[in-house]
Amino acid sequence: xxxxxxxxxxxxxxxxVAAAAVIALGLCQSVQAQVPGRFYWKSLSGGSAVxxxxxxxxxxxxxxDSSHRVxxxxxxxxxxAMAGYAQTFSLFDRSAMAAVILPMGxxxxxxxxxxxxxxxxxxxxxxxxxxxxxLEFDINLIGPKAQKTIxxxxxxxxxxxxxxxxxxxxxxxxxxxxxxxxLGQNRWYGRIGAPMVxxxxxxxxxxxxxxxxxxxxxxxxxxxxYVGQTLKTDPLFQLDAHLxxxxxxxxxxxLDASWYNGGKATINGxxxxxxxxxxxxxxxxxxxxxxTSLTFGYKSTANDSxxxxxxxxxxxxxxxxxxxxxxxxxxxxxxx
Amino acid sequence: MKKRTSLTxxxxxxxxxxxxxxxxxxxxxxPNIVILLGDDLGFSDTGAxxxxxxxxxxxxxxxxxxxxxxxxTHATSSPTRSMxxxxxxxxxxxxGNMDEYTAPNQMGVPGYEGYxxxxxxxxxxxxxxxxxxxxxxxxxxxxxxxxxxxxxRGFERDFTLLDGAAxxxxxxxxxxxxxxxxxxxxxxxxxxLPKDYYATKTYTDKLINFxxxxxxxxxxxxxxxxHQAPHDPFHLPKEWRNRHVGEYDQGxxxxxxxxxxxxxxxxxxxxxxxxxxxxxxxPDPTVLAPAARAxxxxxxxxxxxxxxxxxxxxxxxxxxxxxxxxYENTIFVTFGDNGAEGTDLxxxxxxxxxxxxxxxxxxxxxxxxxxxxxxxxxxxxxGPMWAQVSMxxxxxxxxxxxxxxxxxxLIVSGPPVKRAKGSINxxxxxxxDIMPTMLELAGASYPEKLDGKTLPPLTGKxxxxxxxxxxxxxxTEQDYLGWEIFGNHAIRQGEWKIxxxxxxxxxxxxxxxxxxxxxxxxxxxxxxxxxxxxxMLALWDRYAKDNNVILPNRTMFETLEDQxxxxxxxxxxxxxxxxxKQFLPPKDMLAEPKP
Numbered sequence: 001x002x003x004x005x006x007x008x009x010x011x012x013x014x015x016x017v018a019a020a021a022v023i024a025l026g027l028c029q030s031v032q033a034q035v036p037g038r039f040y041w042k043s044l045s046g047g048s049a050v051x052x053x054x055x056x057x058x059x060x061x062x063x064x065d066s067s068h069r070v071x072x073x074x075x076x077x078x079x080x081a082m083a084g085y086a087q088t089f090s091l092f093d094r095s096a097m098a099a100v101i102l103p104m105g106x107x108x109x110x111x112x113x114x115x116x117x118x119x120x121x122x123x124x125x126x127x128x129x130x131x132x133x134x135l136e137f138d139i140n141l142i143g144p145k146a147q148k149t150i151x152x153x154x155x156x157x158x159x160x161x162x163x164x165x166x167x168x169x170x171x172x173x174x175x176x177x178x179x180x181x182x183l184g185q186n187r188w189y190g191r192i193g194a195p196m197v198x199x200x201x202x203x204x205x206x207x208x209x210x211x212x213x214x215x216x217x218x219x220x221x222x223x224x225x226y227v228g229q230t231l232k233t234d235p236l237f238q239l240d241a242h243l244x245x246x247x248x249x250x251x252x253x254x255l256d257a258s259w260y261n262g263g264k265a266t267i268n269g270x271x272x273x274x275x276x277x278x279x280x281x282x283x284x285x286x287x288x289x290x291x292t293s294l295t296f297g298y299k300s301t302a303n304d305s306x307x308x309x310x311x312x313x314x315x316x317x318x319x320x321x322x323x324x325x326x327x328x329x330x331x332x333x334x335x336x
Numbered sequence: 337m338k339k340r341t342s343l344t345x346x347x348x349x350x351x352x353x354x355x356x357x358x359x360x361x362x363x364x365x366x367p368n369i370v371i372l373l374g375d376d377l378g379f380s381d382t383g384a385x386x387x388x389x390x391x392x393x394x395x396x397x398x399x400x401x402x403x404x405x406x407x408x409t410h411a412t413s414s415p416t417r418s419m420x421x422x423x424x425x426x427x428x429x430x431x432g433n434m435d436e437y438t439a440p441n442q443m444g445v446p447g448y449e450g451y452x453x454x455x456x457x458x459x460x461x462x463x464x465x466x467x468x469x470x471x472x473x474x475x476x477x478x479x480x481x482x483x484x485x486x487x488x489r490g491f492e493r494d495f496t497l498l499d500g501a502a503x504x505x506x507x508x509x510x511x512x513x514x515x516x517x518x519x520x521x522x523x524x525x526x527x528x529l530p531k532d533y534y535a536t537k538t539y540t541d542k543l544i545n546f547x548x549x550x551x552x553x554x555x556x557x558x559x560x561x562x563h564q565a566p567h568d569p570f571h572l573p574k575e576w577r578n579r580h581v582g583e584y585d586q587g588x589x590x591x592x593x594x595x596x597x598x599x600x601x602x603x604x605x606x607x608x609x610x611x612x613x614x615x616x617x618x619p620d621p622t623v624l625a626p627a628a629r630a631x632x633x634x635x636x637x638x639x640x641x642x643x644x645x646x647x648x649x650x651x652x653x654x655x656x657x658x659x660x661x662x663y664e665n666t667i668f669v670t671f672g673d674n675g676a677e678g679t680d681l682x683x684x685x686x687x688x689x690x691x692x693x694x695x696x697x698x699x700x701x702x703x704x705x706x707x708x709x710x711x712x713x714x715x716x717x718x719g720p721m722w723a724q725v726s727m728x729x730x731x732x733x734x735x736x737x738x739x740x741x742x743x744x745x746l747i748v749s750g751p752p753v754k755r756a757k758g759s760i761n762x763x764x765x766x767x768x769d770i771m772p773t774m775l776e777l778a779g780a781s782y783p784e785k786l787d788g789k790t791l792p793p794l795t796g797k798x799x800x801x802x803x804x805x806x807x808x809x810x811x812t813e814q815d816y817l818g819w820e821i822f823g824n825h826a827i828r829q830g831e832w833k834i835x836x837x838x839x840x841x842x843x844x845x846x847x848x849x850x851x852x853x854x855x856x857x858x859x860x861x862x863x864x865x866x867x868x869x870x871x872m873l874a875l876w877d878r879y880a881k882d883n884n885v886i887l888p889n890r891t892m893f894e895t896l897e898d899q900x901x902x903x904x905x906x907x908x909x910x911x912x913x914x915x916x917k918q919f920l921p922p923k924d925m926l927a928e929p930k931p
């Protein structure tokens with residue numbers, strides 16, 4: 001019964017929670033449109049984040065163009081970096097986020113030229129520069145209201161959250177119509193999705209567990225100058241799943257899976273095969289400090305031993321820095 | 337008119353004759369007795385005493401019975417419990433000081449054993465001898481050795497936490513040298529707890545089983561339901577944690593004001609009652625940032641959940657007694673054991689970095705995230721600000737002799753209560769009164785000797801006439817009450833109270849209050865009323881002598897003055913600087929700067 005009355009109202013815990021919430025803003029929109037788990041966790045409105053994403057991909061098709069055909073025996077390698085900016089805000093009392101991502105990098109591989117549905121030649125090609133920038137808008141429909149204040153952030157638990165998201169890629173990335181392998185796609189495309197987060201158990205750092213799903217549909221415009229031909233691509237259904245779990249307050253991991261179905265490409269009226277592939281992976285995430293988080297992930301396609309099976313594997317590293325004016329100001333006042 | 341009067345007289349006469357002859361034909365069934373004790377439950381924490389916390393089951397007992405607004409406990413747990421169970425002053429029954437804080441000059445002195453002395457008789461012991469079944473569930477805090485546990489002190493069945501506090505979920509206790517809570521069941525020390533253990537629920541389940549096991553043998557029962565709730569840590573099932581989200585962000589002052597307003601409307605406190613000072617080291621919550629208010633508010637949300645969960649399980653017990661037809665024949669006595677807890681116990685328990693207790697806390701009690709509050713391994717209390725709310729409108733809290741430390745809300749219902757249902761009484765009551773009251777109502781008596789030992793005289797006075805609406809108080813204007821713990825001491829007689837408290841909660845000197853006119857103890861009248869002070873001091877001397885009070889030469893408060901900021905008045909709105917809002921000039925005088 002010592003009288004421990006000093007500073008009984010220090011908001012340290014609140015600031016700590018809120019600071020962590022700001023960094024929960026994960027943003028790493030891959031051109032291939034696969035994001036790590038915890039991407040759609042909500043954070044304090046008015047927060048900002050800059051993601052830096054490094055991705056190394058290897059396989060037998062161009063991973064950045066879903067219309068690209070599998071080439072038997074071909075090898076593709078890509079080294080990509082992506083930088084972006086995201087802002088969280090409140091819209092109709094719901095959590096919302098707007099972001100822009102700009103891919104850049106280089107890729108190389110054996111591209112097959114297709115004429116009237118037949119492969120007529122293959123050649124080693126490469127591309128580098130900037131890809132198609134992508135705009136993303138996400139708004140929560142079911143789940144906790146927007147975190148407009150620090151108390152909201154302190155009290156945030158996702159429970160079951162359902163968002164709707166819209167992506168739109170702007171066809172201004174580098175594109176060479178003379179070759180099949182490009183960073184830009186020379187067409188409009190985008191997707192509609194419904195990210196879901198299901199909280200399992202307590203929402204306590206060190207013990208958080210979630211099951212997350214992201215069903216989405218990609219819709220592609222036509223590329224009227226695809227090596228001198230017209231490329232049409234059917235809608236592509238994508239389902240991402242993540243089972244994420246904290247190991248401790250700063251380290252988490254997830255089991256990842258993705259399934260793509262559809263996206264049949266038609267070149268000058270000659271239809272190819274639709275995609276139907278599954279990939280599995282692992283991600284490790286780490287909170288380096290209240291402003292910075294890091295993830296490291298690996299993913300590989302399953303059932304890819306056949307000659308014409310899609311085969312891809314990728315390493316992805318994301319480094320995300322986030323901030324919020326209130327949190328930063330409070331930290332300055334405390335001299336941290 | 338005359339004829340009607342005659343009929344009334346005849347009817348009354350017949351009723352009297354019938355009533356008088358009834359016992360001769362069928363002996364009156366003796367009432368069951370249920371003591372419902374909340375640990376650190378504050379005066380104003382139930383709806384019946386003005387709280388916004390939802391306690392429908394406790395409120396129903398109040399509606400069916402009578403509430404007492406001048407009921408006194410002791411300032412801390414084990415002294416109160418010792419007097420409840422013995423009717424003897426704590427300085428004579430072994431709890432002259434809490435076991436945890438026995439001072440060097442009190443060591444080895446009879447009355448200061450730190451456990452319930454074997455020189456005193458207990459209520460269950462005497463009721464058992466009078467033919468009652470005697471059950472206990474919950475917290476004991478009166479000794480752990482085999483000859484001191486409930487089974488050795490008169491309880492026929494028990495499921496008991498012997499410690500003063502513990503986890504509600506498991507056997508985790510607080511310090512490196514005593515890391516494990518000690519439980520007994522029917523006199524045996526438990527090696528593990530039942531599956532699905534949660535203290536408040538399990539205690540209730542066990543008691544219901546005890547009652548059912550002996551149903552039908554015609555014997556009444558005495559049940560001592562010494563709930564651990566709502567003592568910190570605020571451990572609470574998830575479904576009870578979020579019933580008041582954001583409601584307490586308004587801060588402690590607003591909640592205190594709202595409670596006092598309801599208390600005045602309900603008649604718990606008289607019109608014109610003031611709130612006590614906000615403790616001088618606490619901020620005005622309105623000047624705090626929303627984050628700070630949210631975190632502090634969440635603590636009170638949890639506390640409210642603790643009280644509501646407690647009320648829920650009390651409701652389960654009451655409903656069970658109704659289901660088995662025993663409710664109408666049961667006396668319920670409901671109150672909190674002392675003032676609400678304003679001290680940060682966990683800081684004290686965890687020690688400082690580098691200590692063994694700190695290491696223990698790091699492994700067993702480190703779930704500090706607000707979302708973990710309520711889980712096993714979390715430790716959250718609610719601090720002095722909310723303790724003051726729990727004790728509205730009184731001053732200070734547990735451990736102190738201010739009204740906020742020793743005054744509690746008492747509810748009594750059941751067969752002996754002949755007062756109007758739901759009524760309020762202001763008689764001067766004391767926890768030591770329970771022993772003589774229940775002995776009388778059970779048809780038992782307090783012997784001069786027990787097992788060859790002369791028993792100390794009872795301190796308390798029976799409430800039977802008050803309950804029967806034949807008196808307004810068990811005490812005359814000359815009777816007085818006395819307290820001492822940790823060196824803080826006090827006397828109340830009639831409207832007057834003197835108290836001596838360590839600085840800075842007190843002055844290190846005597847203070848005099850008229851607690852009827854000034855229940856918040858805002859105005860010290862010692863200087864202006866020396867005669868009254870002198871006469872009250874004489875009572876203190878008498879109390880100390882009669883009860884062998886030895887003021888401790890060491891206490892937990894001995895360095896308190898150095899730890900706290902200097903005590904200053906709590907003048908509302910001072911300093912104006914922090915309340916002055918943005919000046920808004922008249923719109924018609926606004927202008928852009930000239931080029």
